[in-house]
Amino acid sequence: MSDHTLANPELAAFEVHGMTRGSFILRGALAAGAVYGVGAVTPFVSQALAETGGGDAEILNFALTLEYLEADFYQVKGKQVGLSGQAKAYATQFGMEEADHVTALAATIKELGGTPVAKPKFVFPATDEKSFLALASVLENTGVGAYNAAAPMLQSKKVLAAAGGIVQIEARHAAAINLLIGKSPTPDQGFDRPIEKTKVLAAVKPLIKA
Amino acid sequence: MSSPPSEQSEQPVPQPAGIVERLVRDDSDRKKFLKMAGAAAGTSFGAFVLAACGSSSKSSSSSSATGTAATASTSTSSSKEMGDLAIVNYALTLEYLETEFYAKVVASGLFNGKVGSLIKDFGRQEQTHVEALKGTAEKLGGTPAAKPEGKFPIQSASQVAQLAYTVENLGASAYLGQAASIQSPEVLAAALAIHTVEARHAATLGTLVKKPVTPNGAFAKPADMPTVLAAVKPFLA
Numbered sequence: 489m490s491d492h493t494l495a496n497p498e499l500a501a502f503e504v505h506g507m508t509r510g511s512f513i514l515r516g517a518l519a520a521g522a523v524y525g526v527g528a529v530t531p532f533v534s535q536a537l538a539e540t541g542g543g544d545a546e547i548l549n550f551a552l553t554l555e556y557l558e559a560d561f562y563q564v565k566g567k568q569v570g571l572s573g574q575a576k577a578y579a580t581q582f583g584m585e586e587a588d589h590v591t592a593l594a595a596t597i598k599e600l601g602g603t604p605v606a607k608p609k610f611v612f613p614a615t616d617e618k619s620f621l622a623l624a625s626v627l628e629n630t631g632v633g634a635y636n637a638a639a640p641m642l643q644s645k646k647v648l649a650a651a652g653g654i655v656q657i658e659a660r661h662a663a664a665i666n667l668l669i670g671k672s673p674t675p676d677q678g679f680d681r682p683i684e685k686t687k688v689l690a691a692v693k694p695l696i697k698a
Numbered sequence: 699m700s701s702p703p704s705e706q707s708e709q710p711v712p713q714p715a716g717i718v719e720r721l722v723r724d725d726s727d728r729k730k731f732l733k734m735a736g737a738a739a740g741t742s743f744g745a746f747v748l749a750a751c752g753s754s755s756k757s758s759s760s761s762s763a764t765g766t767a768a769t770a771s772t773s774t775s776s777s778k779e780m781g782d783l784a785i786v787n788y789a790l791t792l793e794y795l796e797t798e799f800y801a802k803v804v805a806s807g808l809f810n811g812k813v814g815s816l817i818k819d820f821g822r823q824e825q826t827h828v829e830a831l832k833g834t835a836e837k838l839g840g841t842p843a844a845k846p847e848g849k850f851p852i853q854s855a856s857q858v859a860q861l862a863y864t865v866e867n868l869g870a871s872a873y874l875g876q877a878a879s880i881q882s883p884e885v886l887a888a889a890l891a892i893h894t895v896e897a898r899h900a901a902t903l904g905t906l907v908k909k910p911v912t913p914n915g916a917f918a919k920p921a922d923m924p925t926v927l928a929a930v931k932p933f934l935a
Contacts, residue, residue, distance in 0.1 A: 581912070588916035636890045645878040649920065652877040652893065656870055656918035659894035660901035664911045673902040674819065678826035679891040680898075 544647050545602025547638050550685060551651070552593040554634060556607045557692060558627055559586035565612045569620045574668055579624075582661050589654050596650060609697040621669045628662035629675060630691050631655075633683030782885050783835060785876045787843035788923060789889065790831040792869055795933055796824040798848040799865060808855045813906060817862075820899050827892050834885060847935035859907045866900035867913060868921065868929055875920035 562583030571579050594604040614620040635655035642648045659680065663673035683691075800821030803809065809817050835842040852858055873893035880886040897918070901911045912918075921929075 578911075585912060585916035592917070632894050636887070636894060639877075639890055640883040640886045649874075649878040650917075652874045652890070653917040653920070655890070655894055656874060656897040657912055657916055659897035660904075660912050660918075663898035663901040664905060667902060667905055672819070673816070673898050674823060674895055676895075677819075678823035678895055679830070679888075680894040682887065682891065 544642050544644050545597045545600040547642060548593050548597050548600070548647065548651075549602065549605045550638065550688075551635065551654075552590065552597065552605055553608065554631055554688070554692065555586055555589040555593055557610055557695060558631065559583060559590050560607075560610050561612055561624070561627060562586060565610075565614055565620065569614055569616060571617050571620065575617050575621055578661075578664060578668070579620075582624075582628075585657055585661070589657070592650065592654070596647060600644075600647070610695050611697045612695060618669075621665060624665045625662065625669060625671060626691070628658055628665055630683060630688055631658040632662055632680050634685070634688040636680055637682030637684050637688075782880055782882050783838045783840040785880055785889075786831055786835045786838060786885065787840070789873065789876070789892070790828065790835060790843045791846055792872055792926070792930065793824055793827040793831060794843075794845045795848050795930060796865060796869060797821060797828055798845075799850050799862070799933070800824055802848075802850055802852055803858050803862070806852045806858070808852070808858055813859075816902060820862075820866075820902075823895060823899075827895075830888060830892070834888060838882075838885070848933050849935040850933055856907070859903060860909075863900060863903035863907050863909055866896055866903055868926060870896040870900050871919055871921035872923075872926040874918055875922050875926070877920075 562579045563586075566576075566579035566583060597604045612623060614623050632655060635651055635658060639648055639651050639655065642651060666673045666675065800817060804814075804818055804821055832842040851861070870893060873889055873896060877886065877889060877893070880889055903909075904911045904913070
């Protein structure tokens, strides 16, 4: 489809920023250099430039990093902070679900012939339940936007369906956490905004130690 | 992969794939369904059946004669675009029903305060989905599905909240069920942006009725068109 404008203004925001798939991956990979170090990013770049094969695995590796982060946040930081009541229940449940996403994504990346990225070390600026839940809200809502932005670039329909099954869970988590802290469960109203990879990486960069 | 229509023996319990077949055979059901499928009924119905059967065969050439859709762009549109249009009109039908449901719930006055304003928000958001999908159907060169006539049991706050939870979970699974079939990246991006909002609604209602926020665990389950259409049938007047 050559025409990238849509009849409805609300939907105009959902085009893929006029970027080609290749340039998206390359930009993402270069931005990832800031996070992983230039040495680590070299394979990303060559993968991005590869004609076929690397694309979906590369996108899923980006998702995998976010899932590592979320799983670690709930399962490690959640315990350190000392949560109670509904916050504790959500952290336990959501942590397990994020861990399931990690397992599924790593397996899918291998199936696609890729290598799952290693789990980075994280640092979370949360000291109590309140700051923990505030950060949980940011992570979950960012996760939704990240998946929604990346999904249309997936080549495999099977992988797309799997990613859809995961992002729906991120959205459910996001709504539940938002409600718990008195925020709107639908912060973008009727349409969840996609968040492009560079913005997602900028948002999570302070949380990645190495 | 579902079976082709007709040629199947009657079954006491309708299989998900059997709903479309039954809609084809049963005249009153068919009329209802055609009403749902809108002004370009013949076109939509054919495309619905095709999509519901998971077929991508090019049998849409004769269907473009119906309704207002016989423009140059439509008659030359590919089966891919027909598929997206059918999916958009399917989603539009569901969004119409959700919008009407919330309007009736708001009018019932069963909810006020914080929950009441959430319900109003959700209703407004469903209405924006309707507008967006109508625009998308037109953008695809098609005729948006007509608004169906809904009927919803509105008895008590808890019953309505429970029904809303069911409806939103169904909506989320319906979008998820179509994601991999959408051809246009723009339509896909729009569907994804709506899909996660349906999920947010479902989760919110889950907290209200003390039901799971993630009823399928870590991986949301998709629902195919026949399953969803069978589930919404009781809500069609």
